[in-house]
Amino acid sequence: MVDRVICYRPPSTIAATETDSGSGTNDGVVDVDAIADWLAARIDASVSVRDRFLEEHRTDDLAERFAEARVTSPYERDTGNTMLGTIRYEERALENPDREGGVLYDGGQIQRTLNSALPADERGLETLHVAVLDRAIGTWGAHDGRWHKRVNVLGQPALISVPGLYEAPAKPEVYYKEKQRHALLSGDAPPREVLENQVDGEFLVENDPRTTDALKGYVLQAYHYLQRGEAFCDREGCRLYNAHYHEGLIDAQLRDPEFCSEHARLYGT
Numbered sequence: 001m002v003d004r005v006i007c008y009r010p011p012s013t014i015a016a017t018e019t020d021s022g023s024g025t026n027d028g029v030v031d032v033d034a035i036a037d038w039l040a041a042r043i044d045a046s047v048s049v050r051d052r053f054l055e056e057h058r059t060d061d062l063a064e065r066f067a068e069a070r071v072t073s074p075y076e077r078d079t080g081n082t083m084l085g086t087i088r089y090e091e092r093a094l095e096n097p098d099r100e101g102g103v104l105y106d107g108g109q110i111q112r113t114l115n116s117a118l119p120a121d122e123r124g125l126e127t128l129h130v131a132v133l134d135r136a137i138g139t140w141g142a143h144d145g146r147w148h149k150r151v152n153v154l155g156q157p158a159l160i161s162v163p164g165l166y167e168a169p170a171k172p173e174v175y176y177k178e179k180q181r182h183a184l185l186s187g188d189a190p191p192r193e194v195l196e197n198q199v200d201g202e203f204l205v206e207n208d209p210r211t212t213d214a215l216k217g218y219v220l221q222a223y224h225y226l227q228r229g230e231a232f233c234d235r236e237g238c239r240l241y242n243a244h245y246h247e248g249l250i251d252a253q254l255r256d257p258e259f260c261s262e263h264a265r266l267y268g269t
């Protein structure tokens, strides 16, 4: 039985400067305290909030473990690049957690690393840790031989990837076509506003103001899994549904009703 949930804030920078084009900081977009309040109203366990997991539970080998968990190719199961330069990069990323895009990590390896970083008296399953991270994480798809980005990895601790929310579910097909068309014309990726205006269909973009609301269900999924041993809900539109497309994500996380009838009995307010 889970009797306590501890949610960890993602990194946030103090203030975005004007030269910072907004890359990577989720300051103000992910409100973990609001997520914790939402969760506390729905489950029978205490919910608290701590600062960054990677600050609270820092171990000496963390940078090396992150380097080992790097996915090196989308089609290559083996991970890891522990050359000194990479470890230095990971050390810098831990110190200055502005997201430096493009790196994908094996969620299973990161989860094992963070599990062993937990203090022994908090590692039991009656205390669920939910680490909200500003890193892209993935799991290997044995059925299709490639890595898949994830919004969350269930277990202890549960990992929640903020970039995963934007990048893991597929966007409407026309989005990719528009992006390709723009690249052919200008040799460049189109600005986000262009895509948003030209693409019909709904999807979340980086730093989307709906981020906090959308993440609530993914945190509840972590509790549901540890408490009941069940992963996702099959019913589209339920907060526990694992959407593969952005439109499904928006339907599940941001539109009423919050839950299917079965899960409304468990978590409805």
Ligand SMILES: [Zn+2]
Residues within 6 Å of the ligand: 233, 234, 235, 238, 239, 240, 241, 259, 260, 261, 262, 263
């Ligand atoms: Zn459900």
